[in-house]
Amino acid sequence: MPPEATSLRLTLAGALARATHRLAEAGLATPRRDAIRILADLLDLAPASIVIDGDRVVEPERRRWLDRAIERRAAGEPLAYVTGLAGFRRLVLRVDRRALIPRPETEGLVDRILARCPNGSVADVGTGTGCIALALRDEGGYRQVTGVDRSPEALALAAQNGRRTGLPVRWVRGDLTTGFGDAVFDAVVANPPYVSSQEYLALDPSVRDYEPRQALESGPAGLDASARLAVDAWRAVRPGGLLALEIAEQRPRETAELVARAGWSEVVIEEDLFGRPRYLLATKRNDK
Numbered sequence: 530m531p532p533e534a535t536s537l538r539l540t541l542a543g544a545l546a547r548a549t550h551r552l553a554e555a556g557l558a559t560p561r562r563d564a565i566r567i568l569a570d571l572l573d574l575a576p577a578s579i580v581i582d583g584d585r586v587v588e589p590e591r592r593r594w595l596d597r598a599i600e601r602r603a604a605g606e607p608l609a610y611v612t613g614l615a616g617f618r619r620l621v622l623r624v625d626r627r628a629l630i631p632r633p634e635t636e637g638l639v640d641r642i643l644a645r646c647p648n649g650s651v652a653d654v655g656t657g658t659g660c661i662a663l664a665l666r667d668e669g670g671y672r673q674v675t676g677v678d679r680s681p682e683a684l685a686l687a688a689q690n691g692r693r694t695g696l697p698v699r700w701v702r703g704d705l706t707t708g709f710g711d712a713v714f715d716a717v718v719a720n721p722p723y724v725s726s727q728e729y730l731a732l733d734p735s736v737r738d739y740e741p742r743q744a745l746e747s748g749p750a751g752l753d754a755s756a757r758l759a760v761d762a763w764r765a766v767r768p769g770g771l772l773a774l775e776i777a778e779q780r781p782r783e784t785a786e787l788v789a790r791a792g793w794s795e796v797v798i799e800e801d802l803f804g805r806p807r808y809l810l811a812t813k814r815n816d817k
């Protein structure tokens with residue numbers, strides 16, 4: 530930001546113009562849209578009000594804060610980390626670098642779970658921000674929802690989102706299902722890490738340089754976590770219960786095969802809104 534600009538009275542219209550200019554200069558694809566979102570979230574205003582209430586004065590103590598946020602975005606940091614907020618289904622969650630930013634396709638996984646297992650007990654393995662567990666608690670009729678993560682930092686963020694939304698979820702730290710003890714659920718669901726080591730290196734820097742590696746990468750073929758979970762979840766699901774996974778669109782067949790090998794029946798792959806194979810659903814039918 531030009532130094533002289535900080536000494537002038539700044540209106541919302543002026544702040545929007547400066548921020549849009551800076552983000553365009555940095556080469557971002559949607560500078561005005563990003564600027565509106567940053568101003569709205571940081572000033573706790575509706576996005577429309579950023580445009581409509583252009584004469585409103587931005588408090589001087591907020592300006593440095595806004596400038597820092599715009600500079601972070603200009604440097605390539607994901608918008609959700611800059612604003613600290615992400616929408617997921619009906620919820621607005623806190624997000625930061627402790628956990629993966631919830632993705633729109635994961636909302637589709639929640640649809641599948643709600644359709645096949647709308648009540649009872651469910652465990653979300655690799656909960657990150659807690660988005661799946663919280664959305665299920667919000668929209669389903671579950672008796673109990675459990676969110677698990679190996680990362681204490683991610684789990685702390687999930688618990689923060691639990692308090693923020695007022696939705697009761699039990700947060701457990703553990704390696705996949707190891708924290709469950711003898712508990713048995715109606716469904717075990719997960720958006721596990723599923724990027725191969727080679728794919729990880731080729732990820733867009735806006736993802737690779739900011740989001741946690743342990744939330745993305747899962748061994749040379751990207752299948753380590755899914756393979757282990759397919760085996761471990763067997764003991765944690767009741768007979769007739771559900772396993773629901775988000776999967777890599779590059780590997781639907783391989784993922785389905787390893788799930789079937791672990792004993793699961795009726796293994797189906799479903800597509801997201803863009804026609805990409807993204808969801809794996811399986812039932813625990815027979816005893817192995």
Ligand SMILES: C[S@@+](CC[C@H](N)C(=O)[O-])C[C@H]1O[C@@H](n2cnc3c(N)ncnc32)[C@H](O)[C@@H]1O
Binds near residue numbers: 629635678722745
């Ligand atoms: C792809 S992120 C998904 C986060 C969130 N569920 C979502 O959909 O946005 C995977 C999560 O799994 C966690 N994770 C990775 N390996 C794990 C393991 N062995 N046991 C438990 N959690 C694990 C990571 O810390 C990360 O939070």
